[in-house]
Amino acid sequence: MIQMAGKFYITTAIPYVNAAPHIGHALEFVQTDAIARYHSSKGMDVALVTGSDENSLKNVQAAEAKGITTAQLCEQNGAVFRSLADKIGLSYTSFLKTSIKAEHWAGVQNLWALCSKSGDIYKKKYRGLYCVGCEAYYEESELVDGLCPEHRKKPEVVEEENYFFKLSKYQSVLEELIASDKLEVLPETRKNEVLSFIRGGLQDFSISRSVKRAKGWGVPVPGDESQIMYVWFDALSTYITGIGYGKDEKLFKKYWPADAHVIGKGILRFHAVYWPAMLLSAGLQPPKSVFVHGYITVEGQKMSKSLGNIVDPLMLIDKYGADVLRYYFLREIPTFDDGDFSEKSMAEKNDSELVANIGNLVNRAMVFLANNYDSTVPHAELGDGDKKFLAEQDERHKKITALLDEMKLKEAMDELMAYSANANKYFQDSAPWKSIKESREKAAPPLYVLANQVKDLGILLSFCMPNASEGIFTQLAIEKKSWSDLGKLSIKAGHRIGAPKILFKKLAVAKKQ
Numbered sequence: 001m002i003q004m005a006g007k008f009y010i011t012t013a014i015p016y017v018n019a020a021p022h023i024g025h026a027l028e029f030v031q032t033d034a035i036a037r038y039h040s041s042k043g044m045d046v047a048l049v050t051g052s053d054e055n056s057l058k059n060v061q062a063a064e065a066k067g068i069t070t071a072q073l074c075e076q077n078g079a080v081f082r083s084l085a086d087k088i089g090l091s092y093t094s095f096l097k098t099s100i101k102a103e104h105w106a107g108v109q110n111l112w113a114l115c116s117k118s119g120d121i122y123k124k125k126y127r128g129l130y131c132v133g134c135e136a137y138y139e140e141s142e143l144v145d146g147l148c149p150e151h152r153k154k155p156e157v158v159e160e161e162n163y164f165f166k167l168s169k170y171q172s173v174l175e176e177l178i179a180s181d182k183l184e185v186l187p188e189t190r191k192n193e194v195l196s197f198i199r200g201g202l203q204d205f206s207i208s209r210s211v212k213r214a215k216g217w218g219v220p221v222p223g224d225e226s227q228i229m230y231v232w233f234d235a236l237s238t239y240i241t242g243i244g245y246g247k248d249e250k251l252f253k254k255y256w257p258a259d260a261h262v263i264g265k266g267i268l269r270f271h272a273v274y275w276p277a278m279l280l281s282a283g284l285q286p287p288k289s290v291f292v293h294g295y296i297t298v299e300g301q302k303m304s305k306s307l308g309n310i311v312d313p314l315m316l317i318d319k320y321g322a323d324v325l326r327y328y329f330l331r332e333i334p335t336f337d338d339g340d341f342s343e344k345s346m347a348e349k350n351d352s353e354l355v356a357n358i359g360n361l362v363n364r365a366m367v368f369l370a371n372n373y374d375s376t377v378p379h380a381e382l383g384d385g386d387k388k389f390l391a392e393q394d395e396r397h398k399k400i401t402a403l404l405d406e407m408k409l410k411e412a413m414d415e416l417m418a419y420s421a422n423a424n425k426y427f428q429d430s431a432p433w434k435s436i437k438e439s440r441e442k443a444a445p446p447l448y449v450l451a452n453q454v455k456d457l458g459i460l461l462s463f464c465m466p467n468a469s470e471g472i473f474t475q476l477a478i479e480k481k482s483w484s485d486l487g488k489l490s491i492k493a494g495h496r497i498g499a500p501k502i503l504f505k506k507l508a509v510a511k512k513q
């Protein structure tokens with residue numbers, strides 16, 4: 001049996017499928033996947049759950065507007081999200097659709113029953129301000145000019161009898177959990193935001209809707225057919241049902257608690273306050289961390305239908321390939337903050353970094369080996385300069401590892417580019433094209449070192465650009481290597497490499513003037 005270095009469980013948020021995916025979804029998929037692949041490469045047993053949140057009133061309304069059934073809408077739009085997940089390389093272990101009863105409902109209803117058993121669910125008449133876009137009630141004081149802060153829409157006044165969850169009971173427990181980092185909220189600014197929300201006093205929240213208002217769509221409340229579960233209670237539960245809760249207790253116990261929930265800043269409160277409270281109520285452990293990314297603007301402007309600047313990530317993948325988009329999101333968008341997307345800037349970065357830095361290094365080394373050493377890694381005695389360079393690179397990849405352990409993706413990418421640039425400089429300084437004129441032995445050390453550097457780049461690219469990483473291993477004609485092979489001179493003299501192949505294509509940005 002293969003010895004695993006423990007388990008790692010990560011999730012994306014479960015997007016509503018009332019509209020098509022935009023690049024914000026793509027960003028979240030890429031960030032989540034990068035963290036997951038890194039842990040896989042370290043030998044961990046990784047579970048990644050994603051899916052689609054289908055039981056919301058928004059979907060019912062979107063289906064009505066299109067003149068189709070809600071089930072049809074979920075089927076059609078869910079398939080687009082799944083296609084995005086597949087094409088962008090999201091390495092999910094479960095894509096959970098919340099409207100599929102057999103996959104999800106027993107687990108959610110079980111969670112409800114346990115919260116109820118703890119005395120945390122009660123029924124009361126309620127009147128409140130409801131934003132359908134957020135599927136959430138707002139306090140008057142939380143509105144901005146009377147509008148929902150997320151959707152800039154006036155919430156509706158809703159009055160009915162619903163079930164409530166005793167969130168107020170968990171105030172001090174939640175405060176301690178987050179302040180002590182037992183539930184780590186990243187970044188620090190978001191942690192402080194949650195703490196101040198908790199310290200401001202927690203209100204019990206409604207966790208059901210009348211069947212009438214939900215239009216009969218959603219998970220029924222156990223033992224009360226007049227009520228449907230509130231979509232957030234249902235959607236958050238995906239994080240446990242996606243790993244078998246309610247179906248496969250052994251699988252669930254293997255992966256829970258989640259190591260990280262990756263989410264956008266707009267749904268922080270649901271994940272860092274409501275969700276852990278629900279879990280504690282049911283006697284389950286809270287997640288270990290909540291990773292909060294920002295929003296993406298397009299050429300400096302917020303994406304909106306009216307501006308017509310919603311960028312379709314599927315179109316970008318078809319046009320440029322997944323790796324370029326993945327690279328741009330991880331390298332150019334601050335990991336925990338808002339960032340900007342522009343197609344032009346992506347193409348420029350592709351040319352100046354992927355092509356000119358990484359692609360150039362791999363290609364030069366491979367072509368030199370092919371042309372001068374009959375595609376065979378030469379035997380070499382390393383000099384002080386080679387050893388010094390290798391020691392520097394060791395420091396760099398250790399730094400990348402440390403940054404990835406903290407999920408600091410952008411910083412890790414910056415370091416990765418510096419790693420590759422340093423290898424290019426070493427190639428340049430060693431100038432094997434000069435020493436080869438004297439003898440093949442004389443030029444051998446840098447080529448032996450570079451063959452192994454290319455292998456290490458293959459490992460380092462595995463979390464961010466899986467296709468390029470695979471392309472490197474194919475060219476080197478070796479099996480895929482894992483993170484623990486970094487820094488090892490595991491490609492030995494005498495190994496025959498494959499045919500050199502261009503790793504990244506220039507996107508030929510037309511330069512004005």
Ligand SMILES: [Zn+2]
Binds near residue numbers: 133149150151
């Ligand atoms: Zn809203």
